[in-house]
Amino acid sequence: MNADPATPALIDPFGRRIDYLRVSVTDRCDLRCTYCLPKGFKGFEEPANWLSHAEMSRLVGLFVLLGVAKLRLTGGEPLLRRGISELAGRLAALPGLRDLSLSSNGTQLARHAAELKAAGVQRLNISLDSLDEGCFARITGRDCLADVLDGLMAAKQAGFAPIKLNMVVQAGVNEVEVERMVAFAIEHGFVLRLIEPMPIGDSGRATAGIDLSQLGQRLAQRFALIPELKGQGAGPARYWTASQGGMSLGVITPMSQHFCAACNRVRLSVDGTLYLCLGQEDKVALGAQLRAGASDAELRAAIVAAIAVKPERHEFNTAPSKIIRFMSQTGG
Secondary structure (H helix, E strand, O other): OOOOOOOOOOEOOOOOEOOEEEEEOOOOOOOOOOOOOOOOOOOOOOHHHOOOHHHHHHHHHHHHHOOOOEEEEEOOOHHHOOOHHHHHHHHHOOOOOOEEEEEEOOOOHHHHHHHHHHHOOOEEEEEOOOOOHHHHHHHHOOOOHHHHHHHHHHHHHHOOOOEEEEEEOOOOOOHHHHHHHHHHHHHHOOEEEEEOOOOOHHHHHOOOOOOHHHHHHHHHHHOOEEEOOOOOOOOOOEEEEEOOOOOEEEEEOOOOOOOHHHOOEEEEOOOOEEEOOOOOOOEEEHHHHHHOOOOHHHHHHHHHHHHOOOOOOOOOOOOOOOOOOOHHHHOO
């Protein structure tokens, strides 16, 4: 697929160019992180409704034709999706796609890292909220920290760089471990991103966070980190970096200092539902249209029409009870 110069770029009502798509390949996960999924949750999408690899490739290809150049595979836990490396290879081969990355909790990464790299995945984001086995088990519902650490080392061995660690900082739970996590990231040359929890679903609303804007400044001083003027890509994090290179520290602050004005992304769930904002309910059932026989031209028109009504921003602070779906249902 070659992008047609005459094809209009995806520009939303607020002048933002949408060039980043996150695709959830499954809403299933082998962990039950307290801020994401409640214990005993069983409301997962039926596998019969999951987009096939061919259907995902078709829809993603249409987004690429419309100017999307950056793609992230998410979940749930994407490494639970059978044939994930084959799917990644299909997507990596789309002409016009410049960046393919994957988010994971790392539990399955040791056995997938090399094949993901070979398939064309360029970067990894790994959730890691604690380096203490007991705290890790309390947050995730499983005693498998060793598996995640093995996965990180396998990813380094496979040549992934940068590897980003995502730490959701919870008040009174793991905030005391932040400095230890910074030291760990410095030791291994990882990028550490501290994230404020968001009120998505009952579990998200029950999670208390802290103001990471202030914490980031204090950590930068503590570890002699230098502000990055340009940052790393068009994402929401603000970064500091070690003077000798290697490690970077970022903070993602949807609650204390939102970044909606620069939003460049939309999300596609495993059943092909297009979510226009993580913090709003606006959505379009592209998967249902595809399975009803819509042509590529009709699907492209539906995508363009959806972006034309993308909301300006989330309402996490003003309407925290608005989003009832859980994070895994949208795809991170």
